[in-house]
Amino acid sequence: MTTDTPARLLQLLSLLQTPREWPGGELADRLSVSRRTIRRDIDRLRELGYPVQATKGSDGGYRLVAGKAMPPLVLDDEEAVAIAVGLRAGAGHAVEGVEEASVRALAKLEQVLPSRLRHRVTTLQAATTPLTSGDGPTIAPETLTVMASTVAGHERLRFSYRAKDGTGSRRLTEPYRLVSTGRRWYLVAYDLDRADWRTFRVDRISEPFATGARFTPRELPTGSAAEYLRQSINRSSETYDFTVAFAAPAEAVADRLPAWVGTPEPVGATSCLLRGTTGDPVEWLAVRLAMLGHEFTVREPAELVACVRELGGRLTRAAED
Numbered sequence: 001m002t003t004d005t006p007a008r009l010l011q012l013l014s015l016l017q018t019p020r021e022w023p024g025g026e027l028a029d030r031l032s033v034s035r036r037t038i039r040r041d042i043d044r045l046r047e048l049g050y051p052v053q054a055t056k057g058s059d060g061g062y063r064l065v066a067g068k069a070m071p072p073l074v075l076d077d078e079e080a081v082a083i084a085v086g087l088r089a090g091a092g093h094a095v096e097g098v099e100e101a102s103v104r105a106l107a108k109l110e111q112v113l114p115s116r117l118r119h120r121v122t123t124l125q126a127a128t129t130p131l132t133s134g135d136g137p138t139i140a141p142e143t144l145t146v147m148a149s150t151v152a153g154h155e156r157l158r159f160s161y162r163a164k165d166g167t168g169s170r171r172l173t174e175p176y177r178l179v180s181t182g183r184r185w186y187l188v189a190y191d192l193d194r195a196d197w198r199t200f201r202v203d204r205i206s207e208p209f210a211t212g213a214r215f216t217p218r219e220l221p222t223g224s225a226a227e228y229l230r231q232s233i234n235r236s237s238e239t240y241d242f243t244v245a246f247a248a249p250a251e252a253v254a255d256r257l258p259a260w261v262g263t264p265e266p267v268g269a270t271s272c273l274l275r276g277t278t279g280d281p282v283e284w285l286a287v288r289l290a291m292l293g294h295e296f297t298v299r300e301p302a303e304l305v306a307c308v309r310e311l312g313g314r315l316t317r318a319a320e321d
Contacts, residue, residue, distance in 0.1 A: 005041075008033070012041050016052060016064040017108045020153030021214070023061040051112070066112055107148040139185055139203050144178070146208045147187060151175045154215055157189070159208040161200055171200070174215045177225035178202070181258065188225040190218050197221060199232040226259035239279045240301055246272050248294035256292050282307045 008031055015022060015030060028035045042052050042062060053065045110118065150157040157175045162168050173189035180186075185202035197220070222228040233239075246253050250264040250272035257264065262276030278285060286307045289296055298305045 005044075009041055009044060012038070013045060013050065013064075016045075016050075016062060017111070018152055019063075019107050019111045019149040020155075021055065021061040021063050027062065064112060066114060066118075107145045107152065110145055111149075143202065143205060143208055144185065146210060147175060147178055147202070147205075150210050151177060153210075154217055156192075156211045156213040156215055157208060158211055160206045162204045162206070171198075172211075173198070173200075174218065176217060176220065179225050179229050181229070186229050188220075188228055197228065199229050224259065230259075230261070233279055239277050240282075240303070241275070241277050242285065242301060242304055243299040244274045244289060245297045245299060246274065246292075246294050247296070248272065253292060253294055261288070283311075286311050 011031055012027065015027060024035045024038050027038045031038070033041075042054070045052050051065050053063050055061060055063070147157065149155070155175075156172060158170065158172050160168060161171050172192045173187075174192065175187060175189045177188045178185060179188060187200045187202055187205065189198060189200065190196070191198040220228055222231060245267075246264065247270065249270055250266040253264045253272055253274065257274075261278070262274055264272040264274045266272050282301075282304045285304060289298075289308070290311065298308050
C-alpha cells in the first residue's frame with residue numbers, strides 16, 4: 001500500500017499523463033488505496049495546478065487535460081517548446097530505438113500543452129525543413145500522436161487510407177498498436193467494416209479522427225503486434241527466406257534485433273542461427289545485419305551472400321589510405 005502521500009501523488013500523476021480516461025476504481029486498485037483517497041488526491045493535484053477533468057457515468061473517470069497554463073512540471077515554456085519540437089522531429093522519421101519513445105512522450109506532452117505554446121510549436125515546425133536520408137517516408141507527427149492517443153485510450157479511430165494501387169477508402173478501426181520497422185510505421189488494428197485484423201502503413205493514412213467511442217481490446221491472432229506485422233508483410237509482398245549464423249549468444253543478438261525480423265535460435269552458448277522471411281531489399285537487410293555489431297555468416301540466399309560480399313569490399317576500400 002502506498003502510504004507516502006507525495007510519492008502516491010507522483011504515481012497518480014504519472015498514470016494520468018497517459019492519454020486515456022481512468023476510472024476511479026482502477027486508479028484505486030493501481031495505487032492500493034480507497035476511492036475516497038483517490039478523490040482527495042485528485043483535489044490535491046488540482047490545487048497544485050494540474051487540470052484533472054472528471055466525467056460521470058459508467059464510462060466516466062479522470063483525465064489530465066490542457067489547462068490555461070503549463071502545470072508545475074520541471075519545464076519552463078521555452079523548454080516545453082524545445083522538447084515538443086525535438087520529439088516531433090524524432091517521431092516523424094523512422095529512427096530505430098528512438099521513434100516509439102518519441103511518439104509516447106509527444107502524446108503525453110501535447111496533451112497538457114497550452115494552446116499558446118502549441119501554436120509556437122506548430123509555427124516553428126512549419127518554418128523548418130529537416131534533411132533526411134530518403135530511406136523511408138516521413139510522417140506528420142500529428143498523425144502519430146492522434147493514433148498513439150487512441151491506442152492508449154482504447155478509442156475507435158476513423159481515417160482515410162490509400163492502398164498500394166492508389167485506391168482510397170474510409171476505415172473505422174479499433175487501434176491496437178503502432179509498430180516501427182526502422183523504415184516505416186505501421187498501425188495494427190481491428191477493421192470493423194471488414195470484421196478482421198489489418199495492418200496499415202501510416203504514411204498512407206490521412207485525416208485520422210478519434211471518434212470518442214471506447215472499446216475493449218480484442219486478442220490478437222498472434223502473440224504480439226510485431227509478430228503479426230511480420231506475418232502480414234510476408235503474406236502481402238514478394239518475399240525471400242534467409243538464414244544467418246551468428247558467432248554470438250542468441251540473447252545478445254536478440255537485444256539488438258527488431259522483433260519483426262525474427263527470433264534467433266541458440267546453437268550453443270556462444271552462437272545462434274537466425275531464420276526469417278522478408279520482403280525488404282537485400283541491400284537493406286545486409287546493412288541491418290552489419291549494424292548488429294556481431295560476427296555473422298550468411299548461408300542463404302545467394303543474393304544476400306553476394307550483397308554482403310560487395311558491401312564488405314566497398315567498406316574495406318573506403319578505409320584504405
